[in-house]
Amino acid sequence: MDREELAHYTEVLLSMKEYEGFVWREAFRKKQHLKRLSDKHLKLLPEATKKDNITSHLRCAKQNQVFWDDICEMQKGFGPEVDLPTHVNFKQPLKTHPRHYHKLKSTLHQCVRDWAAEGAEERASCYSPILEELKRALPVNDSNKYKQKVLVPGAGLGRLALEIVAQGYITEGNEFSYQMLFTSNFILNCATEPNAFTLHPWIDNQCNNVSFADFSRPVTIPDVAPSDLLEQDACDGRVFSMCAGEFLEVYGNDIGTWDCVVTCFFIDAAPNVIEYIEAIERMLKPGGVWINLGPLLYHWANGDGDDDERYDQSIELTYEEVKHVAEGLNFTITNEARRECLYTCNKPSMLRSVYQCVQFTAVKGTRLETVPSSPAK
Amino acid sequence: MDREELAHYTEVLLSMKEYEGFVWREAFRKKQHLKRLSDKHLKLLPEATKKDNITSHLRCAKQNQVFWDDICEMQKGFGPEVDLPTHVNFKQPLKTHPRHYHKLKSTLHQCVRDWAAEGAEERASCYSPILEELKRALPVNDSNKYKQKVLVPGAGLGRLALEIVAQGYITEGNEFSYQMLFTSNFILNCATEPNAFTLHPWIDNQCNNVSFADFSRPVTIPDVAPSDLLEQDACDGRVFSMCAGEFLEVYGNDIGTWDCVVTCFFIDAAPNVIEYIEAIERMLKPGGVWINLGPLLYHWANGDGDDDERYDQSIELTYEEVKHVAEGLNFTITNEARRECLYTCNKPSMLRSVYQCVQFTAVKGTRLETVPSSPAK
Numbered sequence: 001m002d003r004e005e006l007a008h009y010t011e012v013l014l015s016m017k018e019y020e021g022f023v024w025r026e027a028f029r030k031k032q033h034l035k036r037l038s039d040k041h042l043k044l045l046p047e048a049t050k051k052d053n054i055t056s057h058l059r060c061a062k063q064n065q066v067f068w069d070d071i072c073e074m075q076k077g078f079g080p081e082v083d084l085p086t087h088v089n090f091k092q093p094l095k096t097h098p099r100h101y102h103k104l105k106s107t108l109h110q111c112v113r114d115w116a117a118e119g120a121e122e123r124a125s126c127y128s129p130i131l132e133e134l135k136r137a138l139p140v141n142d143s144n145k146y147k148q149k150v151l152v153p154g155a156g157l158g159r160l161a162l163e164i165v166a167q168g169y170i171t172e173g174n175e176f177s178y179q180m181l182f183t184s185n186f187i188l189n190c191a192t193e194p195n196a197f198t199l200h201p202w203i204d205n206q207c208n209n210v211s212f213a214d215f216s217r218p219v220t221i222p223d224v225a226p227s228d229l230l231e232q233d234a235c236d237g238r239v240f241s242m243c244a245g246e247f248l249e250v251y252g253n254d255i256g257t258w259d260c261v262v263t264c265f266f267i268d269a270a271p272n273v274i275e276y277i278e279a280i281e282r283m284l285k286p287g288g289v290w291i292n293l294g295p296l297l298y299h300w301a302n303g304d305g306d307d308d309e310r311y312d313q314s315i316e317l318t319y320e321e322v323k324h325v326a327e328g329l330n331f332t333i334t335n336e337a338r339r340e341c342l343y344t345c346n347k348p349s350m351l352r353s354v355y356q357c358v359q360f361t362a363v364k365g366t367r368l369e370t371v372p373s374s375p376a377k
Numbered sequence: 378m379d380r381e382e383l384a385h386y387t388e389v390l391l392s393m394k395e396y397e398g399f400v401w402r403e404a405f406r407k408k409q410h411l412k413r414l415s416d417k418h419l420k421l422l423p424e425a426t427k428k429d430n431i432t433s434h435l436r437c438a439k440q441n442q443v444f445w446d447d448i449c450e451m452q453k454g455f456g457p458e459v460d461l462p463t464h465v466n467f468k469q470p471l472k473t474h475p476r477h478y479h480k481l482k483s484t485l486h487q488c489v490r491d492w493a494a495e496g497a498e499e500r501a502s503c504y505s506p507i508l509e510e511l512k513r514a515l516p517v518n519d520s521n522k523y524k525q526k527v528l529v530p531g532a533g534l535g536r537l538a539l540e541i542v543a544q545g546y547i548t549e550g551n552e553f554s555y556q557m558l559f560t561s562n563f564i565l566n567c568a569t570e571p572n573a574f575t576l577h578p579w580i581d582n583q584c585n586n587v588s589f590a591d592f593s594r595p596v597t598i599p600d601v602a603p604s605d606l607l608e609q610d611a612c613d614g615r616v617f618s619m620c621a622g623e624f625l626e627v628y629g630n631d632i633g634t635w636d637c638v639v640t641c642f643f644i645d646a647a648p649n650v651i652e653y654i655e656a657i658e659r660m661l662k663p664g665g666v667w668i669n670l671g672p673l674l675y676h677w678a679n680g681d682g683d684d685d686e687r688y689d690q691s692i693e694l695t696y697e698e699v700k701h702v703a704e705g706l707n708f709t710i711t712n713e714a715r716r717e718c719l720y721t722c723n724k725p726s727m728l729r730s731v732y733q734c735v736q737f738t739a740v741k742g743t744r745l746e747t748v749p750s751s752p753a754k
Contacts (some may be wrong), residue, residue, distance in 0.1 A: 353729075
């Protein structure tokens with residue numbers, strides 16, 4: 001790990017330690033705004049709004065902090081040695097940038113998506129069709145069990161990858177974000193029984209709450225112990241692994257290595273989606289399949305003043321253009337479908353984003369292979 | 378109109394004249410990003426992506442510009458005299474702020490919501506339940522036709538207000554945004570037949586497009602000529618009016634004036650929703666009703682560096698708190714329901730925001746009236 005990388009690694013861990021401080025600032029802002037109300041308006045509010053709810057908000061933050069502290073503690077055993085404070089006085093100025101806080105919030109939401117009982121419907125809408133298609137395209141039998149290799153880039157908290165292992169494939173999840181990597185590492189290794197951890201994942205949801213109970217409600221994870229998803233012989237590193245790093249960099253030398261690449265809500269994370277499609281084609285064995293499901297919400301489309309150079313590269317292809325590129329790269333597109341999916345949905349909220357995803361399976365090299373064997377006219 | 382107001386009025390009109398320039402900049406950015414691709418990647422893209430689609434994008438912008446030009450032309454006959462350029466050389470630096478462009482884009486989306494055939498389903502999901510409830514709470518008969526007074530704050534492009542007039546109520550729409558006011562004025566006065574105008578309302582939708590045709594597709598408005606919605610005797614200013622200005626300011630002196638206030642996707646536009654509820658209570662006659670439908674997506678919740686002071690006032694009440702405040706202000710809440718509604722939804726897009734709205738009817742003063750008549754215990 002180079003110096004810059006180590007600095008980033010340390011900063012992410014430190015931001016986890018500072019989580020409670022970020023929430024405390026939000027609760028403080030809320031309290032200040034209430035204080036500015038006239039006496040008449042203050043009297044109209046329920047008593048709980050002015051007192052108990054604020055205390056309860058901070059109590060929820062404290063419980064989430066325990067989760068982050070546990071993750072930091074466990075991560076000591078995996079990564080480089082890092083000097084972290086045991087306890088952060090969160091009323092002092094924080095050292096990490098608020099963008100880390102945004103990532104911690106979305107990591108908590110991902111915990112619900114991948115590992116809570118209430119995420120089951122969401123998982124059924126997008127993971128189940130992928131698993132069905134995988135079993136259709138690459139059937140597992142006694143002779144090929146744990147032999148076909150599946151890669152899941154953008155694996156998040158690892159649930160989809162683990163469900164794929166459970167079907168009998170060698171599976172590797174790839175993930176770039178340290179927040180996701182530390183958290184998936186923690187869940188996969190330390191969640192030895194269902195409902196081992198209690199989180200309050202929705203306390204950043206200021207708007208569209210019906211009640212304070214919706215806002216502060218606890219969610220337990222995991223719905224199932226990760227090890228219980230797997231057969232005994234699949235619980236080793238040769239069958240399932242998570243790999244840290246940027247997709248294009250990590251697999252830059254892989255040529256014809258994989259039987260299948262599964263992308264779920266992933267390809268639109270690319271500044272240049274053509275690079276991703278090209279890489280997937282290169283990595284697959286001839287006849288290998290790419291299974292994709294997701295929208296095209298390009299992450300780098302709107303810079304709004306951010307100076308990350310990826311905003312200056314972003315090309316926002318339509319689905320038809322993505323398909324054209326894939327076909328030009330020698331993929332044959334089959335089994336196209338539209339799927340209505342949610343993504344880190346907070347069920348009781350008055351607003352939800354609903355994705356009308358495209359799903360397809362792209363088979364590598366079919367065209368080239370058939371050309372030599374076709375009879376001359 | 379004071380000087381500051383006149384400056385704002387002029388700026389909004391000028392931003393309409395500059396609309397095409399904003400789109401041109403977006404198309405130019407897209408073209409630049411494509412140009413940066415390697416030759417190999419460029420060759421993988423469909424021919425249309427590199428040429429025809431860019432031309433077509435600009436042609437769509439030009440057609441939208443005709444709409445804005447027509448609005449500016451008509452507005453001359455209504456507002457103060459303003460010196461506007463006939464034609465803007467949009468490759469020169471623009472004079473208005475990009476935030477105006479954002480408002481023009483959402484005004485085009487509102488044209489679909491309120492006045493296009495493809496908005497019919499969206500209108501049915503939120504306007505129809507309001508109209509049903511209004512007819513239930515304040516029935517119209519021969520003796521009170523065009524006598525009961527209904528106010529619609531946040532009237533947008535006026536469709537809901539007009540549908541209310543069509544049911545036999547004196548109706549006033551109130552709106553703060555000049556973009557909305559000019560556009561509703563134009564549609565109500567100049568759209569004398571169905572499909573009079575052709576717009577391309579979705580060309581700002583960079584992401585989640587299935588095809589370029591989805592992105593550039595034309596939408597005609599109105600689905601029905603506004604005057605055809607009304608009976609002959611309702612086509613005068615005594616029965617239907619639109620009123621410009623900030624809700625709290627415009628109706629600050631109204632006490633017991635209105636039979637009904639209808640708020641649809643409106644109350645969360647307040648920095649302090651208690652002020653709105655208080656004002657609605659004051660404005661209603663005793664026994665008058667407030668019909669509300671919408672989410673609680675508080676507009677002023679997240680400042681993110683913006684220095685508008687309303688971000689420093691924002692209180693984000695839950696629905697239960699809103700209800701508590703309303704009851705404390707002597708409203709009796711009845712007929713609560715949840716309604717799934719869309720808001721300026723672009724149907725073919727791969728992403729849609731779905732609102733799980735609350736609907737309720739609040740009757741003014743019921744409690745005070747019943748207290749004196751209740752027998753002493």
